[in-house]
Amino acid sequence: MTPHARRRAALDRWLAELAPLWTPSPFCVARPAWCDTQPALAEALLALDDTTLAALSADDDAARAFLIPHLPLLADLPALIDLPERDAAPAPVSRPAWQYIPGRKAAQIDAFAAAVGAPRAPLVEWCAGKGHLGRRFLMAWGGEARALERNATLCREGEALSARAGLAQRFAVADVLAPESAASLAGAHAIALHACGDLHRRLIDLAGPAGAHALDVAPCCYPLGADDRYRPRGGDSALVLDRNALRLAVTETVTASPRLAAASERLSAWKLAFVGLREAHAPGVPYRTFKPTPAAWTQQGFAFFLQALAARENLPLDPKLDFAAADAAGWARHRAARRLQLPRLACRRAIEVWLLHDLALGLEGAGFEAELHRFCARTLTPRNVIVSARR
Numbered sequence: 001m002t003p004h005a006r007r008r009a010a011l012d013r014w015l016a017e018l019a020p021l022w023t024p025s026p027f028c029v030a031r032p033a034w035c036d037t038q039p040a041l042a043e044a045l046l047a048l049d050d051t052t053l054a055a056l057s058a059d060d061d062a063a064r065a066f067l068i069p070h071l072p073l074l075a076d077l078p079a080l081i082d083l084p085e086r087d088a089a090p091a092p093v094s095r096p097a098w099q100y101i102p103g104r105k106a107a108q109i110d111a112f113a114a115a116v117g118a119p120r121a122p123l124v125e126w127c128a129g130k131g132h133l134g135r136r137f138l139m140a141w142g143g144e145a146r147a148l149e150r151n152a153t154l155c156r157e158g159e160a161l162s163a164r165a166g167l168a169q170r171f172a173v174a175d176v177l178a179p180e181s182a183a184s185l186a187g188a189h190a191i192a193l194h195a196c197g198d199l200h201r202r203l204i205d206l207a208g209p210a211g212a213h214a215l216d217v218a219p220c221c222y223p224l225g226a227d228d229r230y231r232p233r234g235g236d237s238a239l240v241l242d243r244n245a246l247r248l249a250v251t252e253t254v255t256a257s258p259r260l261a262a263a264s265e266r267l268s269a270w271k272l273a274f275v276g277l278r279e280a281h282a283p284g285v286p287y288r289t290f291k292p293t294p295a296a297w298t299q300q301g302f303a304f305f306l307q308a309l310a311a312r313e314n315l316p317l318d319p320k321l322d323f324a325a326a327d328a329a330g331w332a333r334h335r336a337a338r339r340l341q342l343p344r345l346a347c348r349r350a351i352e353v354w355l356l357h358d359l360a361l362g363l364e365g366a367g368f369e370a371e372l373h374r375f376c377a378r379t380l381t382p383r384n385v386i387v388s389a390r391r
Ligand SMILES: C[S@@+](CC[C@H](N)C(=O)[O-])C[C@H]1O[C@@H](n2cnc3c(N)ncnc32)[C@H](O)[C@@H]1O
Pocket: 126, 127, 128, 129, 130, 133, 148, 149, 150, 151, 154, 174, 175, 176, 177, 192, 193, 194, 195, 196, 199
């Protein structure tokens, strides 16, 4: 068994053991079944005041310390999700040429290039946007790069930027999911920063059969384009990850402005008011997702919002409905869900690290030497891991 297989197997067991805690979202199921098997934990969570809840929600280590007395298995988590950090010298480049990229993105690109180092073969940038990443490599180490991007406008803008910098970067308006994209990988060093869901899975699946020489990809947005059940790349696994689990892997604690955070809380409470009425109308029917609600509905107040959503979702409302009581019930459910969500959030990085190990195993199975490493702090981007493969 390779180290990646061993780690994935350990994560399999850990995640299976804790599955009752992370499979049902308390935003969908008012009282997840674990509340009955772990009543002391449920009670402790529901008793949290707003300040403590905010502190625990913003600090994974503090949340884990709070949960460990009830869930001793969480003590094993740091070792299971630990990934090495690439100790890299900054990639050489003169700053002024770089200033046209927003600060955070530039810092991510800098860190990615430094962690990967000089290309091993002509570069192919997968889902390149304007090709900033590829250009960063060329500025540091020269050579040539090809950028594959579906959006023709981004390609044109990227071409203008590389012409201005005098770099050998060519763009192709291309759908990387189309069969012909495989040919571009032959003998190439493929790079991708934040290729969403099936875009990074496609690259990883193709790299071996298409004859790529090397690959460095920072995956993100795992649920995008995913099947109902994630198909493991690294051999059989007892773990079944559905789209909700993939969504959990990339759920971030909202760090928006107080105004945006308040608006997001209100929206959640109002949706839960609707969900509560829907459950009362059809008891026992499992939770069903619904399309996003237009911002205009929220601006018109709770009664309008509820009536509009109920009309769209074919939920008959009682003409004598007490809107104030429904609003209060939605808020109560929202507050409880935020608290009962903490154990679930504690498991999210384990799912992401499992997925990363599975991708690495897929590449090993295709004949590469694979490696996983962090290329920057989570504060710069939470999707901060590179899956690296070399022939
Ligand atoms: C999240 S952005 C990442 C862009 C760039 N790598 C970055 O980090 O800024 C994803 C990019 O993939 C492109 N894209 C989406 N689907 C694609 C497809 N099927 N083929 C090629 N490009 C695609 C989008 O147009 C977008 O520019």
